[in-house]
Amino acid sequence: MIHIVEPSAEQSKHRAASIFVRKDHRQDIDDIKERLKDIRSHVRDNYTSLVKELQENLGRFDGIKVTHASDAKEAAAYIQKVAGDISLASINKSNIVINELRPELHASGLKTYIRYYTEFKNFEEGKFQKKVEDYWSLPGMHGRNLVESFGVRKTMHKTASPETRNFVAVLGVNAIAADDGSVFFLQHMSNISKDLDQAKKIVLVASLEKITKTREEALLHTKSMGIFGLESILLDLMPHDIEKYDFDALPVVDGQDREIHVVILDNGRSKLMEAGYKDLFLCIDCRACARQCPVGQHLLLERGMVYSPKNYLLGFLQGWLPSVEYCLHCGRCHVECPVEIDIPMLLWRSQLEHYEHHKRSWKKKMLDDPELLAKLGTLTAPLSTWMTRLPLVKVLMQIFTGVHRNSNLPAFTRKTFRHWLKGGRRD
Ligand code: SF4
Ligand code: SF4
Known part of the structure; x- marks a missing residue:
């Protein structure tokens, strides 16, 4: 089952939540951080068995095909094969899809659009402002009823859809549970719901660190992305004309035989575990660190990557970024990280290792x-x-x-x- 987690857009719901949830039952932000660290440490230390369990459990579902891709090229080749004669793809704002897969998808002939940015055209004047105001009001709720403001708002139960159009959706999942195969997405607009309703073929991409032990852990992981990444949403709250494509305007086609594929993507991650970068598996991709980094926005967004200090380091280690030398080692990303990954230290390490084999x-x-x-x-x-x-x-x-x-x-x-x-x- 595929679940979509959203923040509640109505201020009144936040207030109601704070009244009806007893104070001693409300989850404290520090408790969530501790729970999250436990969940993520388990993933870091047991990812091989989790992958195996997930593959076995997904294999039990009719109509879901699971594959393992060792790198982005292999994943893109699989997606291209799935797409067949479809050359159009909607992708979500996932760093795995945008940073790692997109160049390979383009090389394989697929045209991609980030539907998230097209969603801005759907807001009437006034409504859009309201949505932005709602987001701004959420950070002020830290430590009170912020946790209750995120919840599963939609669940996809079946594959057939009367809304189907002829495109493929390539969606990086936010979390996937090994014990029952439940998939979770955090949604701020309606792009993911629409892709799940409309795409003729759906490819869900799960990198190794997105696999959690249980459904409950996957849900908390996804909610936490929203809770700790609230302010980072604002980094991307703008239209990007180059990504505009009107998927809604495509003609409706028969949606009885829709396909769902799950790609489990390694792309160098298992090697990083052996090379001393295993704490990167703790990351929930909330991008709280991105909001605080003084250099990221100026240097890299124009190249189209989804920036965060973690992605900066990962890109360098995976070989698609030439250096990490713009980091000032100010330490702000470490302070902000809910799971306390020492990104500045890992950035130092990567530089030292690099210059052991390369001339300065x-x-x-x-x-x-x-x-x-x-x-x-x-x-x-x-x-x-x-x-x-x-x-x-x-x-x-x-x-x-x-x-x-x-x-x-x-x-x-x-x-x-x-x-x-x-x-x-x-x-
Ligand atoms: S330590 Fe480096 S990556 Fe982290 S916030 Fe500072 S400049 Fe950015
Ligand atoms: S490294 Fe950044 S994106 Fe990852 S959990 Fe920490 S703050 Fe969030």
Whole structure:
């Protein structure tokens, strides 16, 4: 069964929930974090047996085909085969589908659209504003009745549908339970419900870390994505014209023989477990870390990836991102993470391992040694400060060091902090 979890859009429902749920029965955010850590640790330490159990249980359902793909290419080849003569695909805003699968789907000839962004056209003026207001009101409910505001709003029981259109839906699942094969999606718009109602062929993509032991754990995992990722929803709350496609306008076709496929995707994950990155399996993809990261938005969204510090690292380890050097190691992602993954430390590790086998460029060596740069600047101050403000020098700096020409370096001064402190004591 496929379940869709949604936040309640009505303020009145939030209030009602807070009145009718007894205070001592309400789940505290800290309790949820602890429970979540237990659930995720179990997944991290037992993913092989969970995959096996899931495959066995899904195999019992008539009309569901399960396959295992070792990498994105293999998964895309399978999806292309499933699609047959259909060349149109609706994809959800899943990092697995967008970051890992989409390039391969395109290479295999499928045209993809992220239907989430098309949904913005469906809002009448006023209604859209209301939806945004509802989202903004949710973070203020932390620690009170926020947990109750997320629930299963829709369940898909059967495959046949009178709404069917000729396209394939490729949907990255948010969680899938090994014990009964229940699939969970967190939905903010109506794109996933529509894809499940309308697609001629449905391909559900579950990467290894999305498999939980039980249905109840899968539900909590999915709710937690919403609870801890509330503010990150706002990162994407805008239309993207390039993704616009009117799936609703496609002619209705016979939907009696619809197909559902489940692709269990590894794509380098099992190797990461052996290489010391197993804590990435704790991630619930809430993107709370993305909201706090000072560099992500500026560097990567234009490349179309779903950004989070975890995805940044995963992309580098999987080989589709060339480096992770833009991380400032500020630690904000670690502080924000509900399951306390030390992403900054893992980013360091990945860089150290990388440079064991690759030469550092002179640019990299220079930027890696800010102390030397500061000493040189101090020795030649105030000339160095004056020079770094010159437009021509700024352009050269951008070309040779990668520091943007619109940024200002701090002013250098001959008087160091140590001199200043000694002087202060004398005074
Ligand atoms: S430590 Fe790096 S990845 Fe994490 S928030 Fe800071 S800049 Fe972003
Ligand atoms: S790493 Fe980021 S996306 Fe993953 S659980 Fe932590 S905060 Fe959420």
